[in-house]
Amino acid sequence: MAHLWLSVEDQRAVFPLEGAAFSLSAHPPRRIPAPPCKEALGGVALLRVEKPDGAVWVIVAGTDQTVHVNEFPLALGIRVLSDRDRIWVSNVGAFFFSTETLATVEPFPGAEQKIFCPRCKLEIEEGCTSVKCPQCSRWHHQSEEMKCWTYTRHCALCPQPTDLDTGYRWMPEESVM
Numbered sequence: 206m207a208h209l210w211l212s213v214e215d216q217r218a219v220f221p222l223e224g225a226a227f228s229l230s231a232h233p234p235r236r237i238p239a240p241p242c243k244e245a246l247g248g249v250a251l252l253r254v255e256k257p258d259g260a261v262w263v264i265v266a267g268t269d270q271t272v273h274v275n276e277f278p279l280a281l282g283i284r285v286l287s288d289r290d291r292i293w294v295s296n297v298g299a300f301f302f303s304t305e306t307l308a309t310v311e312p313f314p315g316a317e318q319k320i321f322c323p324r325c326k327l328e329i330e331e332g333c334t335s336v337k338c339p340q341c342s343r344w345h346h347q348s349e350e351m352k353c354w355t356y357t358r359h360c361a362l363c364p365q366p367t368d369l370d371t372g373y374r375w376m377p378e379e380s381v382m
């Protein structure tokens with residue numbers, strides 16, 4: 206799930222973007238009703254836009270607050286966010302947008318084609334508990350009988366650590382928060 210990094214009492218904290226719309230006119234951000242709503246149009250809002258290949262997040266700014274994304278003013282009042290974008294809102298502060306996800310054990314949702322586990326080479330069946338690698342996006346079995354994800358310290362295909370308690374690989378520098 207995409208999230209924001211923000212500064213709370215001089216500590217970096219994660220704010221999960223669990224919802225479809227958030228107001229950045231306040232710190233910490235606030236979940237708001239999905240647009241069109243007054244909050245989204247008047248202030249600074251993050252809106253989730255569903256696309257066929259996944260959701261994107263768009264920042265929309267009304268006229269009353271100055272917004273910069275990566276030091277550039279939001280000239281047109283709207284922009285699609287990219288991983289690690291720095292958002293700055295006047296009178297509110299800075300946020301960092303991150304699309305990084307954590308490895309979680311969940312039922313494999315199924316796919317149009319057969320998917321094979323890169324560790325054991327066997328098919329992963331729909332509903333079988335598995336882990337999608339946050340880095341290379343490949344699914345691995347992870348059940349009582351088949352602990353393919355945690356079998357070694359790294360993903361079968363990339364350097365992603367398989368410890369299920371591992372935190373985020375990226376976080377903003379403290380000095381720029």
Ligand SMILES: [Zn+2]
Binds near residue numbers: 326
């Ligand atoms: Zn496997």
Ligand SMILES: [Zn+2]
Binds near residue numbers: 343360361363364
């Ligand atoms: Zn991987």
